[in-house]
Amino acid sequence: MPRHQPATPAKQHIRPMPVGWWLKRTSYFLFMMRELTCVFVGGYALFLLMLVARIGEPDAFAALLEHPGSLVFHVLALPFVLYHTITWFNVTPKALVIYRGEEKVNPVIIAGANYVGWIVVSVALIWIAWIAIGSA
Amino acid sequence: MELLTHDILIVGGGGAGLRAAIAIGEENPKLSVGVVSKVYPMRSHTVSAEGGAAAVIKPNDSIENHIYDTISGADWLADQDVVETFVNQAPEEMIQLEHWGCPWSREPDGSVAVRPFGGMKIERTWFAADKTGFHMLHALFQTALKYDNITRYDECFATKLLVHDGRCLGVTALELQTGQLLPIAGKAVILCTGGGGRIFPFTTNAAIKNGDGMALAYRAGVALKDMEFVQYHPTGLPGTGILITEASRGEGGILLNKDGRRYLQDYDLGEPFDVTSPEHPRKRTMELGPRDRLSQAFELERQKGLTLKGEYGDYVHLDVTHMGQKKINKKIPFVRELCRNYVGIDPVHEFIPVRPVIHYMMGGVHTNVDGETPMPGLYAAGECACGSLNGANRLGSNSLTELLVFGARAARAAVKYTESLGDFPQSELLAQAQDEQARIRERYFKPGDGKGKESIAAIRTAMNDTMEDGAGIYRTDESLRKTSEILRELKERAKNVELADHSLSFNTELTAALELEYMLDIAESLAHSALARTESRGSHQRTDHPQRDDDNFLKHSLAYQTDGDPRIEYLDVVITKWPPGERVYGSK
Amino acid sequence: MAASNTTTSNAVVTMDVFRYEPDASELPRMQRYTVPFREDWVVLDALNHIKDEIDGTLSFRWSCRMGVCGSCGMMVNGEPRLTCNSFLRDYYPNPIRVEPLSYFPVIRDLIINLDHFLDKLEEVKAWLIPAEDRELSEGEYRQSPAQLAQYKQFSMCINCMLCYAACPAYGHHSEFIGPAALALAQRYNMDSRDGASDERADVIFSEEGIWDCTFVGECARVCPKNVDPASAIQQAKVEATKDFFKSVLVPWGKRQQPAESR
Numbered sequence: 001m002p003r004h005q006p007a008t009p010a011k012q013h014i015r016p017m018p019v020g021w022w023l024k025r026t027s028y029f030l031f032m033m034r035e036l037t038c039v040f041v042g043g044y045a046l047f048l049l050m051l052v053a054r055i056g057e058p059d060a061f062a063a064l065l066e067h068p069g070s071l072v073f074h075v076l077a078l079p080f081v082l083y084h085t086i087t088w089f090n091v092t093p094k095a096l097v098i099y100r101g102e103e104k105v106n107p108v109i110i111a112g113a114n115y116v117g118w119i120v121v122s123v124a125l126i127w128i129a130w131i132a133i134g135s136a
Numbered sequence: 137m138e139l140l141t142h143d144i145l146i147v148g149g150g151g152a153g154l155r156a157a158i159a160i161g162e163e164n165p166k167l168s169v170g171v172v173s174k175v176y177p178m179r180s181h182t183v184s185a186e187g188g189a190a191a192v193i194k195p196n197d198s199i200e201n202h203i204y205d206t207i208s209g210a211d212w213l214a215d216q217d218v219v220e221t222f223v224n225q226a227p228e229e230m231i232q233l234e235h236w237g238c239p240w241s242r243e244p245d246g247s248v249a250v251r252p253f254g255g256m257k258i259e260r261t262w263f264a265a266d267k268t269g270f271h272m273l274h275a276l277f278q279t280a281l282k283y284d285n286i287t288r289y290d291e292c293f294a295t296k297l298l299v300h301d302g303r304c305l306g307v308t309a310l311e312l313q314t315g316q317l318l319p320i321a322g323k324a325v326i327l328c329t330g331g332g333g334r335i336f337p338f339t340t341n342a343a344i345k346n347g348d349g350m351a352l353a354y355r356a357g358v359a360l361k362d363m364e365f366v367q368y369h370p371t372g373l374p375g376t377g378i379l380i381t382e383a384s385r386g387e388g389g390i391l392l393n394k395d396g397r398r399y400l401q402d403y404d405l406g407e408p409f410d411v412t413s414p415e416h417p418r419k420r421t422m423e424l425g426p427r428d429r430l431s432q433a434f435e436l437e438r439q440k441g442l443t444l445k446g447e448y449g450d451y452v453h454l455d456v457t458h459m460g461q462k463k464i465n466k467k468i469p470f471v472r473e474l475c476r477n478y479v480g481i482d483p484v485h486e487f488i489p490v491r492p493v494i495h496y497m498m499g500g501v502h503t504n505v506d507g508e509t510p511m512p513g514l515y516a517a518g519e520c521a522c523g524s525l526n527g528a529n530r531l532g533s534n535s536l537t538e539l540l541v542f543g544a545r546a547a548r549a550a551v552k553y554t555e556s557l558g559d560f561p562q563s564e565l566l567a568q569a570q571d572e573q574a575r576i577r578e579r580y581f582k583p584g585d586g587k588g589k590e591s592i593a594a595i596r597t598a599m600n601d602t603m604e605d606g607a608g609i610y611r612t613d614e615s616l617r618k619t620s621e622i623l624r625e626l627k628e629r630a631k632n633v634e635l636a637d638h639s640l641s642f643n644t645e646l647t648a649a650l651e652l653e654y655m656l657d658i659a660e661s662l663a664h665s666a667l668a669r670t671e672s673r674g675s676h677q678r679t680d681h682p683q684r685d686d687d688n689f690l691k692h693s694l695a696y697q698t699d700g701d702p703r704i705e706y707l708d709v710v711i712t713k714w715p716p717g718e719r720v721y722g723s724k
Numbered sequence: 725m726a727a728s729n730t731t732t733s734n735a736v737v738t739m740d741v742f743r744y745e746p747d748a749s750e751l752p753r754m755q756r757y758t759v760p761f762r763e764d765w766v767v768l769d770a771l772n773h774i775k776d777e778i779d780g781t782l783s784f785r786w787s788c789r790m791g792v793c794g795s796c797g798m799m800v801n802g803e804p805r806l807t808c809n810s811f812l813r814d815y816y817p818n819p820i821r822v823e824p825l826s827y828f829p830v831i832r833d834l835i836i837n838l839d840h841f842l843d844k845l846e847e848v849k850a851w852l853i854p855a856e857d858r859e860l861s862e863g864e865y866r867q868s869p870a871q872l873a874q875y876k877q878f879s880m881c882i883n884c885m886l887c888y889a890a891c892p893a894y895g896h897h898s899e900f901i902g903p904a905a906l907a908l909a910q911r912y913n914m915d916s917r918d919g920a921s922d923e924r925a926d927v928i929f930s931e932e933g934i935w936d937c938t939f940v941g942e943c944a945r946v947c948p949k950n951v952d953p954a955s956a957i958q959q960a961k962v963e964a965t966k967d968f969f970k971s972v973l974v975p976w977g978k979r980q981q982p983a984e985s986r
């Protein structure tokens with residue numbers, strides 16, 4: 001459906017985005033933080049790939065892990081990766097909407113399932129590591 | 137100035153206007169259609185309608201039933217051929233809207249659900265929770281988006297009909313963004329500008345309901361029909377006038393006076409059933425009586441001192457607490473939202489304060505069953521038209537359906553009419569538009585002398601007050617004469633309105649002034665039509681003539697504008713199979 | 725109403741209102757007005773008081789005054805709000821700053837230009853394109869209450885544009901289709917009667933479509949009708965991703981371009 005447009009368009013005032021726009025609202029700030037810190041998530045993924053590449057070579061694998069640079073990187077990356085993880089978990093109920101009949105399944109349950117899964121996997125990993133260390 | 141041309145021009149982008157536009161798109165995609173609207177179409181007032189739209193669809197219902205309910209609801213002032221056409225075409229139109237995506241509420245088996253409504257013998261009101269008008273309007277607007285032959289003139293304000301050789305051939309419209317006056321020609325023009333509840337102080341109507349289209353036709357010499365019939369809705373929020381839909385009573389809500397008594401039983405509206413009874417709510421009785429009778433009952437109850445007193449006048453209680461939270465959330469969630477926002481109460485636990493409020497104009501531009509006015513080329517549909525479906529009192533939920541049925545019918549009739557027409561008389565139409573531009577400039581853009589400066593708001597308030605005082609729920613010869621007199625003075629005063637805003641860009645002070653002119657015109661036609669009808673019928677109640685008078689007034693009134701007071705003529709009501717009878721609500 | 729009894733008789737509120745009058749000046753300014761304070765007044769009532777009693781030149785849009793027509797969105801103290809639904813008492817006694825919705829071009833005072841939104845609505849084909857045709861004589865399409873619930877929330881959009889005024893992605897890139905138009909496209913995609921999600925995909929899945937969304941989530945927070953456009957966009961992203969993998973893994977399962985069916 002076309003719309004009629006004025007023969008001579010009216011003057012309009014355009015307001016540019018203010019420079020510090022992302023400081024004006026917490027949600028904007030958090031968003032900006034995500035944009036800036038996503039390199040750490042990328043970096044971490046790269047690191048994982050490097051580990052995978054060394055999977056057949058236990059010494060190289062350990063060396064990479066024990067490298068001081070890797071330690072520094074982990075300390076730096078951990079809080080940001082955690083931040084992103086929490087963001088993703090909280091987004092899940094937005095992307096995954098489940099209906100039971102006419103009622104929506106409570107988003108807290110869907111997000112909660114992520115956290116439960118996270119804890120379960122973490123505990124399982126620690127447990128396996130524990131056994132592995134014990135048997136070594 | 138350049139003449140913009142279309143085959144058919146629609147003024148108004150509400151339910152009626154959009155339905156008409158789509159009908160032309162379907163009928164003949166080669167015809168070019170213009171839709172002129174002073175607000176974006178999806179802002180039109182149809183968006184506020186809550187309760188639902190009536191059409192026979194369920195096996196326990198019948199066409200005959202719907203016809204009878206409509207005719208008796210109208211206190212026999214409806215044209216029966218029109219009612220028959222309407223009721224027969226209604227289901228098809230409603231199904232069509234379903235096919236266009238309207239999210240009607242559903243039964244568990246997936247068929248559309250219906251609910252009971254006031255004055256209807258059987259539940260036949262389709263609904264989309266309690267945002268029916270909103271969903272209908274958006275479904276229509278979004279459907280209309282797909283037609284390439286429809287051009288929208290968003291935020292263009294019609295100021296005058298272009299008439300040449302007795303034919304209507306377009307409008308002039310103020311392009312709000314730029315302040316330019318556009319001459320827009322159409323071989324046929326369909327007015328779909330809605331009602332004019334804003335002439336009263338206390339109304340459910342949105343700010344844009346100023347009777348514009350009625351006034352445009354009236355000024356061009358077309359009659360306004362049955363203007364004395366104005367509907368009060370029994371349940372508006374005091375103060376704002378925001379509507380609490382009849383669906384709240386359809387779903388079981390009850391009305392209580394200050395002593396907690398269901399006072400409607402004292403006004404010949406039947407016996408109440410307990411709210412827990414499976415028979416409650418019983419159709420066509422008590423809370424489900426017609427709107428005129430319920431509003432009148434309130435007024436009488438008030439005179440007895442049995443209503444409650446509040447800052448915004450007297451009120452009674454609407455009680456839906458027994459419905460429970462779950463049903464309220466599912467069936468009338470918007471009512472809950474409105475009460476919480478604007479009254480600060482939660483209807484799940486508390487009573488809603490309500491009082492009668494101006495809601496709908498049964499009268500309007502005189503048309504026949506095809507939306508044709510007596511002026512060739514001019515059509516009207518929706519609330520601005522009076523095709524004599526609603527008579528002396530409209531039944532709730534007939535109006536939304538009316539937009540569809542008569543929007544489509546007017547469009548089809550206009551398509552036929554334009555087939556035989558040739559080119560536009562360009563220079564004549566442009567000359568008229570130039571004159572109109574000069575008039576507006578002269579009247580509103582000349583720096584004033586500062587003498588006798590009048591404010592738009594003051595005149596509007598005075599008009600509102602006199603309408604309520606003299607032409608409200610109950611009227612008398614004296615009250616109407618006084619109101620007419622004051623209106624005449626106000627029209628004089630309005631000539632001295634001076635604008636502070638002389639800019640072209642989006643001048644809303646100018647549109648407010650033009651709207652005031654429209655409102656004064658239709659208020660005048662209303663008061664004089666009411667004065668001339670010396671009987672009581674439906675929503676028109678004269679305490680000095682309390683009886684219905686079929687011998688003299690089984691007739692439509694037609695108001696014509698003159699240099700002085702309007703001239704009132706009469707036209708017989710079409711009676712086919714349903715001779716005038718008594719309106720019985722509740723057991724007698 | 726209930727609260728209105730407590731109207732403070734002489735109390736006043738200061739309103740700082742954005743003014744832009746292109747006929748008079750290129751530059752906008754702020755103008756200060758003092759209006760009576762009433763418990764039951766909304767910001768829109770105060771603006772109407774200004775227009776009727778103080779300054780007839782102030783321009784703004786409004787109509788229904790009941791939160792359903794979508795006309796009266798403005799920035800109130802920096803937040804996108806429906807002014808017919810924002811009570812003075814929630815700001816009192818502080819001054820109230822009223823500005824036109826962020827990011828949109830301003831036509832006059834508090835009036836923005838939203839034509840692009842309507843163009844986008846058309847681009848995403850926000851109307852029902854039935855999966856199977858049905859004659860009127862066959863009656864309505866069947867749709868269970870559960871199927872209705874799937875898209876109902878997204879159909880509640882009143883086009884008030886608050887979500888756009890809250891979205892920095894839109895602020896940076898005005899070609900972004902944006903929250904409401906995407907939610908409405910998704911509304912039809914999820915309607916059991918509709919069969920045209922493929923037809924809408926090209927536009928929705930484009931750069932200007934869902935991938936411009938960086939999940940700030942403000943749209944969902946400011947929406948007065950609880951539409952949750954953020955959710956609509958995330959759901960569409962999942963669909964787009966599935967679509968992508970399908971086209972990579974099973975090339976023959978690629979979505980089909982239906983014949984012209986506008």
Ligand SMILES: Cc1cc2nc3c(=O)[nH]c(=O)nc-3n(C[C@H](O)[C@H](O)[C@H](O)COP(=O)(O)OP(=O)(O)OC[C@H]3O[C@@H](n4cnc5c(N)ncnc54)[C@H](O)[C@@H]3O)c2cc1C
Nearest residue numbers: 148149150151152174182187188294330518519533535536
């Ligand atoms: C609160 C409320 C609830 C209601 N609920 C129900 C219900 O449940 N069921 C029912 O059946 N009915 C209901 N009604 C009645 C029904 O909604 C209206 O009668 C109907 O919507 C009117 O539609 P319309 O298309 O005629 O006009 P509107 O929707 O009012 O549209 C008028 C159009 O004309 C345009 N216009 C006006 N003047 C000009 C001008 N000068 N220049 C250019 N354009 C102009 C406007 O921009 C607008 O687009 C309700 C009414 C109200 C007030």
Ligand code: SF4
Nearest residue numbers: 881882884885887947
């Ligand atoms: S999604 Fe919400 S905020 Fe955005 S336009 Fe629609 S109703 Fe307004």
Ligand code: FES
Nearest residue numbers: 789793794796808
């Ligand atoms: S005036 Fe209609 S939404 Fe505020």
